[in-house]
Amino acid sequence: MPVPASHNESTELKALDLAHHLPAQADYQLLEDLGGSRIITHAEGCVITDIDGKSLLDGMAGLWCVNVGYGRTELAEVAYQQMLELPYYNTFFKTATEPAIRLAAKIADKMSEGNPDLKHVFFNSSGSEANDTVLRLVRHYWTLKGEPERNVIISRRNAYHGSTVAGMSLGGMSFMHTQGGPLVPGIEHVRQPYMFNEGFGEDPIAFADACVKDIEDRILSVGPDKIAAFIGEPVQGAGGVIIPPETYWPKVEALCRKYGILLICDEVICGFGRLGQWFGHQHYGVKPDIIAMAKGLSSGYLPISAVGVSGAIVEVLKTGGDFVHGYTYSGHPTAAAVALRNIEIMEREDLIARTREVTGPYLAQALQRLAAHPLVGEVRSLGLIGAVEIVAEKGTNTRFKGTEGTAGPLVRDICIKNGLMVRGIRDSIVMCPPLIISEAEIDQLVSTIEASLNEAEPQLRAL
Numbered sequence: 001m002p003v004p005a006s007h008n009e010s011t012e013l014k015a016l017d018l019a020h021h022l023p024a025q026a027d028y029q030l031l032e033d034l035g036g037s038r039i040i041t042h043a044e045g046c047v048i049t050d051i052d053g054k055s056l057l058d059g060m061a062g063l064w065c066v067n068v069g070y071g072r073t074e075l076a077e078v079a080y081q082q083m084l085e086l087p088y089y090n091t092f093f094k095t096a097t098e099p100a101i102r103l104a105a106k107i108a109d110k111m112s113e114g115n116p117d118l119k120h121v122f123f124n125s126s127g128s129e130a131n132d133t134v135l136r137l138v139r140h141y142w143t144l145k146g147e148p149e150r151n152v153i154i155s156r157r158n159a160y161h162g163s164t165v166a167g168m169s170l171g172g173m174s175f176m177h178t179q180g181g182p183l184v185p186g187i188e189h190v191r192q193p194y195m196f197n198e199g200f201g202e203d204p205i206a207f208a209d210a211c212v213k214d215i216e217d218r219i220l221s222v223g224p225d226k227i228a229a230f231i232g233e234p235v236q237g238a239g240g241v242i243i244p245p246e247t248y249w250p251k252v253e254a255l256c257r258k259y260g261i262l263l264i265c266d267e268v269i270c271g272f273g274r275l276g277q278w279f280g281h282q283h284y285g286v287k288p289d290i291i292a293m294a295k296g297l298s299s300g301y302l303p304i305s306a307v308g309v310s311g312a313i314v315e316v317l318k319t320g321g322d323f324v325h326g327y328t329y330s331g332h333p334t335a336a337a338v339a340l341r342n343i344e345i346m347e348r349e350d351l352i353a354r355t356r357e358v359t360g361p362y363l364a365q366a367l368q369r370l371a372a373h374p375l376v377g378e379v380r381s382l383g384l385i386g387a388v389e390i391v392a393e394k395g396t397n398t399r400f401k402g403t404e405g406t407a408g409p410l411v412r413d414i415c416i417k418n419g420l421m422v423r424g425i426r427d428s429i430v431m432c433p434p435l436i437i438s439e440a441e442i443d444q445l446v447s448t449i450e451a452s453l454n455e456a457e458p459q460l461r462a463l
Contacts, residue, residue, distance in 0.1 A: 009051075010051045010052060014035065014037075014051075017037050018031070018032055018035075021037070024163075043071065045070060045434070046069055046436065046438075047070075048421065054419075056416065057421065057444055058070075058433065059415075059433050060423055060430075061300075062300045063300070064237055064238075064268075064274075064296075064385075065294075065296055066300045067273055067274070067295075067299045067342075068342055068345050068346060068349075068351070068434065068436060069436040072301070072342075072345065075341055075345075079302065079337065081337075082099060082333055082338075087333070088329075088333065088334065089333060091123070091326065097331065097333040097336070099334075100332075100333060100336045102336075103336040103337075103339055103340045104123075104306075106340055107121050107293075107308065108121060108308075110278040111278075111308045114287065115287040117287075117310045117311045117312060118289075118309075118310050119311055120308070120309040120314045121306050121308055121309070122137075122307045122309060122330070123304065123306050124294075124304075124306065124327055124329075125304060125305060125327060125335075127266075127268035127292060127294035127305050128164040128167040129162075129164070130162075130268065130293065130305040130306065131170055131266065132164055132167060133307045134231070134264055134307055135153065135166045135184070137307065137309065137317075138229045138262055140320065141316055141317065147225070149225065149226055150225065150227060151226070152186045152226045152228055153187050153229050153230070153264075154188050154189075154215060154227060154229070154261075155171065155172055155230075155231050156189060156192040157172040157174075157190065157191065157192050158172050158192050158239045158240070158242075159189070159231075159236060160236070160238035160239055161231065161266055163176075165184060168180065169187050170231060188218050188222060190214045191210070193207070193208060193211045193244035194242045195207050196377065196378050196380075204245035205245065207245060208247045208251060211244075215230065215252065224259045224260070224261075228261070228262060229263070229264050229289075229290075230252065230255075230256055230263055230264065231265075231266060232266065233266045234249065234267070234275065234283065235269070235274075235382060237430075238269075240387060240425040240430060241385055243381075243382050249281070249284035249286050250285060250286060252286075253286040262289045263287075263288045264288060264289065265281040265290075267279050267281065268295055269432070270385075271291070272293070272295070272297055273346060273384075273435050274355070274432070274435075275382050275385070276382075278352060279291065279293075289309075289313060290310065291307070292305070292306075292307055292308075293305060293306050294306070297342070298339040301342065302332075302338045304332065304336065304338075304339050351435045354435070355384050355435050356383065359384055359435070359438075359439070360383040363384060363442050364386075366443060366445075367381055367386055367388065370388055370449065370450055370453070373453055374457070375391065376389065376453070377391035377394070377395075377397055385430075385431070385432045386430070386431050386432075387425075387428045387430045388428065388429045388430075389428050390407040390428070390429065392407075392460070399427050400463055404426040405426050405427065406427070406463065408424030408426050408428060409424045410460065411452055411456045412429060414455050415429065415448055415449060420452075
């Protein structure tokens with residue numbers, strides 16, 4: 001295990017970080033007031049370690065992505081070998097590389113389980129880029145079909161589909177919409193299936209029906225002949241691990257088929273085993289026309305994303321000449337080689353079935369230990385993604401100070417102090433650990449959240 005950096009080295013890096021580095025989604029003044037970023041230097045398995053030698057159980061798998069865990073030597077070796085052979089080439093000049101071709105075939109094999117027409121793959125470098133590709137592809141498709149007026153995409157409030165202008169516009173987070181506008185036009189946002197906040201105490205089936213009706217009402221108000229597609233994550237990740245009622249997705253799919261609308265599943269977080277299936281939509285038994293994927297595709301070891309596209313859509317694309325879209329790093333051979341080996345590791349270690357049958361149920365059971373805590377309004381999980389809702393009054397969804405966002409950041413910071421990396425999304429503590437996590441580590445994760453809730457309670461009650 002590497003030794004902690006010297007005091008001088010740590011001080012130098014923190015000063016350089018503050019002087020030059022702008023990290024993602026940060027309050028730069030607050031970061032400066034706190035003395036800079038926590039500098040992560042190494043990791044192994046499910047544990048990350050910072051420059052000062054403090055280790056934390058990584059309850060977030062990096063950023064929802066390190067599915068096979070840290071320290072996989074064979075992923076480093078396959079990257080090294082590929083970089084010696086062919087570090088890079090593009091796909092613009094009627095060219096391709098073996099890793100990209102083999103990875104596309106492997107992804108198609110996983111997508112086709114229960115949906116044999118979903119068999120084509122377009123590569124990008126991030127989930128945001130994947131959803132940009134989705135937006136352009138869908139609108140191009142309808143233009144080629146002779147229906148260019150079908151350009152409206154329905155998404156959900158509080159959805160997250162990336163940080164590019166297109167991704168942020170597809171998403172439904174109002175605080176993001178206030179920065180970097182104007183938004184891409186032609187995107188409508190409807191009710192999200194967030195039962196704890198928006199359907200508290202309701203029957204799950206009736207709540208799902210109400211959410212689906214909101215989609216249909218928007219289709220009818222805009223005009224079915226104007227709607228191109230509906231997009232949603234099987235489970236909303238950055239929205240707060242919002243797990244819809246089981247009836248929700250089949251009814252959304254039926255609605256899309258009723259009006260001839262394309263169904264897009266954003267699998268950036270839910271893909272590659274997170275819900276105990278290769279893709280999250282497979283858990284719900286639906287058949288999307290398009291899926292976006294990233295994160296777990298390479299377990300975050302190298303940047304790569306992809307868009308899965310049905311054969312029916314590709315047949316229409318073939319009638320339109322060039323699809324003038326792509327990125328310098330589309331199908332990057334080194335990233336593709338690493339992603340291919342990453343999938344092979346998941347196959348070899350049977351991580352999908354393990355998540356579905358062993359660790360996912362164990363996490364759900366362990367979280368139930370928190371259900372009686374006076375600060376906990378709800379615990380929920382599916383596979384290896386979960387959330388703990390913090391409330392001011394047991395048996396309600398009432399928040400401290402009467403508004404969301406007070407308790408979550410406080411408990412998150414205490415969890416991190418206590419050696420557990422989690423996210424605080426509004427007043428939810430959310431988790432998404434590596435798929436290799438052990439039962440003992442799950443116990444550690446839940447025990448640390450419990451201890452942190454106990455530590456936070458007096459501060460919250462004093463507000």
